[in-house]
Amino acid sequence: QFPRECVTPEILRSAQCCPSVFGQVNNPCGVNTGRGQCVPVRVDLRPHGPQYPHDGRDDRERWPFKFFNRTCQCNSNFSGYNCGRCRHGFTGLNCDQPVPVVRRNVMTLSPAEKRAFVNALDRAKRATHPDVVIATRRYEEVFGPDGNSTQFQNITVYNYFVWAHYYSVSKTFLGGGQPSFGGVDFSHEGPGFLTWHRYHLLQLERDMQDMLQDPGFALPYWDFAIGGNQCDICTDDLMGARSSFDDGAISSNSIFSRWQVICESVDDYDTLGTICNSTENGPIRRNPAGNVARPMVQKLPEPQDIKACLEVQDFDTPPFYSTSSESFRNTIEGYSVPEGIYDPIVRSLHNLAHLFLNGTGGTTHLSPNDPIFVLLHTFTDAVFDEWLRRHPESAVYPLENAPIGHNRHHNMVPFWPPVSNAEMFATAPENLGYSYEAEWPARPITLTEIITIAVVAALIVVAIIFTVTTCIVRTSSNKTEGRQPLLGEQYQCYDDQDSRHNDKTQSVV
Numbered sequence: 378q379f380p381r382e383c384v385t386p387e388i389l390r391s392a393q394c395c396p397s398v399f400g401q402v403n404n405p406c407g408v409n410t411g412r413g414q415c416v417p418v419r420v421d422l423r424p425h426g427p428q429y430p431h432d433g434r435d436d437r438e439r440w441p442f443k444f445f446n447r448t449c450q451c452n453s454n455f456s457g458y459n460c461g462r463c464r465h466g467f468t469g470l471n472c473d474q475p476v477p478v479v480r481r482n483v484m485t486l487s488p489a490e491k492r493a494f495v496n497a498l499d500r501a502k503r504a505t506h507p508d509v510v511i512a513t514r515r516y517e518e519v520f521g522p523d524g525n526s527t528q529f530q531n532i533t534v535y536n537y538f539v540w541a542h543y544y545s546v547s548k549t550f551l552g553g554g555q556p557s558f559g560g561v562d563f564s565h566e567g568p569g570f571l572t573w574h575r576y577h578l579l580q581l582e583r584d585m586q587d588m589l590q591d592p593g594f595a596l597p598y599w600d601f602a603i604g605g606n607q608c609d610i611c612t613d614d615l616m617g618a619r620s621s622f623d624d625g626a627i628s629s630n631s632i633f634s635r636w637q638v639i640c641e642s643v644d645d646y647d648t649l650g651t652i653c654n655s656t657e658n659g660p661i662r663r664n665p666a667g668n669v670a671r672p673m674v675q676k677l678p679e680p681q682d683i684k685a686c687l688e689v690q691d692f693d694t695p696p697f698y699s700t701s702s703e704s705f706r707n708t709i710e711g712y713s714v715p716e717g718i719y720d721p722i723v724r725s726l727h728n729l730a731h732l733f734l735n736g737t738g739g740t741t742h743l744s745p746n747d748p749i750f751v752l753l754h755t756f757t758d759a760v761f762d763e764w765l766r767r768h769p770e771s772a773v774y775p776l777e778n779a780p781i782g783h784n785r786h787h788n789m790v791p792f793w794p795p796v797s798n799a800e801m802f803a804t805a806p807e808n809l810g811y812s813y814e815a816e817w818p819a820r821p822i823t824l825t826e827i828i829t830i831a832v833v834a835a836l837i838v839v840a841i842i843f844t845v846t847t848c849i850v851r852t853s854s855n856k857t858e859g860r861q862p863l864l865g866e867q868y869q870c871y872d873d874q875d876s877r878h879n880d881k882t883q884s885v886v
């Protein structure tokens with residue numbers, strides 16, 4: 378969540394995180410070379426929704442004010458916590474060379490591409506994050522027992538991806554023997570669901586690009602809307618087949634059978650007020666279509682569910698929550714039927730794909746431990762991008778009264794440097810430096826288009842009738858009168874060779 382350079386007791390107490398670029402001294406945010414400058418953090422103070430009644434009790438409120446109030450703001454295509462990186466989709470010393478970052482259907486990758494992707498994920502699982510460390514205590518305890526030993530830990534690139542999700546969904550610790558408050562979620566059940574997960578993936582993709590030294594590296598996606606009860610990506614060349622010995626385990630032929638999960642001790646965190654750390658302790662569990670107790674989550678979404686959800690007009694609707702009806706966000710998140718009507722017993726689209734996995738990937742605080750999470754969410758993001766393209770006029774993100782963390786200008790927890798929901802609410806190829814190679818169901822013709830087509834067609838028909846009628850009238854009057862034409866030759870109508878001949882004859886006469 379925070380750069381390693383910013384978690385010393387002095388810097389944390391100063392509340393200013395503006396490191397120098399490339400290890401230079403006294404060059405915060407690369408200001409001397411025009412890369413960026415150190416500025417006050419902007420925090421949105423508009424009211425949030427009523428779901429969270431404990432204002433003042435959680436470090437994540439008004440993110441990241443509890444920890445820092447000054448940050449780097451980068452110029453042009455520079456980005457990152459010290460403006461030392463390029464914006465997504467750009468490379469070069471001056472970050473002025475565009476690089477295509479194209480996310481493709483994982484099933485269409487060649488065997489070599491599949492191997493490279495699996496190996497890259499495995500490398501990310503083991504490589505210590507070069508910049509970021511995670512807090513293992515709430516702010517109240519983060520300076521340590523002696524007040525001078527800050528409680529942060531190194532974490533690997535992939536485990537940071539898992540930890541960020543856990544931190545955003547974890548309960549509010551209230552202390553004093555009170556149970557932790559679970560009605561809070563900074564990344565689900567609100568309009569920020571799509572923008573939060575979009576940035577979450579961008580961050581992993583960028584970290585992996587740095588790790589691989591390949592600025593064109595792109596995460597693939599899993600089209601989970603294939604219906605049926607088969608997990609097509611659960612094969613040993615991709616996310617791992619089912620183990621022959623244990624229905625809930627991954628085959629030992631897959632590298633993912635050796636992955637260990639983090640953030641499993643959720644009861645400890647919630648009762649002791651601690652935070653998940655980077656300790657790994659147990660294998661991924663996965664049993665696709667194996668939840669016999671919930672038959673409704675034993676089948677994947679259908680292809681027509683994507684078509685239906687793309688036709689929902691409004692991005693989100695009051696109360697901007699998991700109970701919203703006729704909301705595209707709540708539909709793709711999966712609390713409504715695919716046509717958009719909220720139904721408390723329904724689980725569709727994204728939620729259904731999670732629950733279908735039936736194990737680590739279906740448990741909110743653990744789900745990114747299963748690498749299927751990455752592919753499931755790139756597809757969800759691809760649908761979001763297609764919706765933005767189809768509905769430019771109704772793509773309006775709520776400004777206030779969304780659940781805490783979900784207002785348009787709330788910074789998304791726990792990302793650093795601060796990034797708001799609004800910044801991720803834009804079409805990806807034009808604004809965010811990546812695109813999807815995907816085919817979508819045909820868009821139905823809108824009422825405006827039908828009216829426009831009807832008006833144009835009617836005008837054409839009227840014009841044809843007018844022209845033909847005029848010609849007939851002129852021709853017949855010329856024939857019957859056999860006298861001088863009333864109009865000059867340039868206005869006369871010709872319908873065949875004979876009439877042309879007649880007209881010429883008439884004009885000679």
Ligand SMILES: O=C(O)c1cc2cc(O)c(O)cc2[nH]1
Nearest residue numbers: 724728731738739740741744
């Ligand atoms: O019960 C649900 O609808 C559900 C489970 C689950 C797991 C997960 O990781 C999510 O991100 C969402 C989600 N929804």
